[in-house]
Amino acid sequence: MTDDSVPDLRASDADRERVAEILRDALAEGRLDMAEFEERLDATYRARTYGELAPITRDLPASGVTAPVVSLSKEPATGPDGSDWSGRIVGGEGSSTWAVAVMSGFQRKGRWTVPRRFTCFAFWGGGELDLREADFTEREVEINAIAIMGGVDVIVPPGVEVVVRGIGIMGGFDHREEGVPGAPGAPRVIITGFALWGGVGVQRKLTRAQKQRVREERRREELERGTEGRELG
Template identity: 75%
Template structure:
C-alpha cells in the first residue's frame, strides 16, 4: 500500500489540528464562514483523530488543499535548542498571515515561519512564538500592524533580532536587538506600524528546556548537599570529631551516674 493510500488513516497531531484552525480563523476574518459555522468546524477539528477526518473540514476553503495531508511527517521529532541546520528547511511557510479584530490569534508550536509573515490587530492582540518553529529561510520578516492593540514576538536564544517598526503613540520593543545570534541561526526582522498600540519582543526558553535546566540545578544542589554531609561525617571540619567524641563521653557519664544511684538506693 502506498503512503498516499495510508495517509487518511494516520493519526493527526496537535500541530496538524492547529494548521486547520488557522485556516478556519482566516476564513472567519474574510467572511467566508459565519460564527456558527466557524464554531462547528472548530469543534470538529479538535475532535478529529486522523487526517481523513481533518481533510473535509477545510475542503471548500481556498488555500486549504494542503492543510492536513501534505504535512504528515514534516516534523515528528521534538525541536532541540541550537539545531539550526535542521530547523531552516526552506520551502513555504505553514502560515503566512494572521488577523485579530477585537479578538486574538496565536502562532506557536512546530510551525514553519515563511520568508514574510504579515499580521494585523485592531482592538485585539496576537502572539507569534518562534521557540519551536521551523524557518523557510535563514532570514525572515515578521510584519506587525497594531492599531489600538498589541502583539508579542517570542524568540529562542541564538536568534538574531532586528526591529525596524514605527510607532505613533505606540512603540516597538528594541530590548532584544544587539544580542548576537548563534552560528547558523536565523535572523528575525520585526517591521510594521503601531498606532496606540505596541509590539513586544521577548527572548525565552521552551518549557522543555526550562525543565531540563531546573532538573540540572536540582541535581547539582543534591550533589552539593551530599558532599557536605559526607564531609561532616568524616570530620573534615575542624573540631567536629572532638565535639562528637565529647558528646558520647557525656552520655556515658550520665549512664554511669544513674547506675550508681540505683545501686545506692538498693543498698539502703
C-alpha cells in the first residue's frame, strides 16, 4: 500500500519529522532557499493526513536517489546531525594531516576527513578545527596541538568522547568536555600537545542541522499551542 493510496489516513508526528528531515537535507544541498524551506516546514507541521504531506516533498529527492514518499514504517529516521555515526568512520586517508599559523590563522571546517593523527601549530596566531560535520578515518583519532603565544580551538559535536592529555606552561588545555560518555559508534578524539603562553580550547556545539531542529521544534510547539487554543475557543 503506497502513501498515495491512503491520502486521508492520519499522519503521525514521526511521519511529519521524516518529511522535515527531507526538507533539512534539501536546504543543506541548496535545493531549497530559506524562504521555501520555512514555508514547506510550516505546512509539514500543520499537515494532518498523508494527502497533505505528500505534495510537500514530491519534487525533492530522498538521499539523492529517488523521489521521496512518506514512509509508513515505524523505524526512526536518521539525519545529518551526528545521530548516526555508521557512515562517518570512512577509513582511508585524511583530507590533511597538519596545519600551521605563524602570525596568522588556519581553519578546518565543514565536510573534511580527520586523519588518525592531525598536528597543528600556532605561533602568535590562532586556528580552529571544527569536527561537527567531519568524517573520521578511524574510530579513535589524535589531535596534537602546539600553541605558543597563540591558540587553537577544537569544536566537537555531541556524542563524541573527548580525552585531553596536553601540557600547559603559563598556558593551558581545556578539560571541561572530558568525562562525557560517547554515543554508540561515535569516534574518540584524543587531544595532546603543548601550550606555552597560549591555550587549546575544546568546545562541544550543536551542528547546524541540530540547531535548526531545535528551532523547528519550538515552532511546532507554538503552532500546536495555537491550534489547541483555536479548538478550545
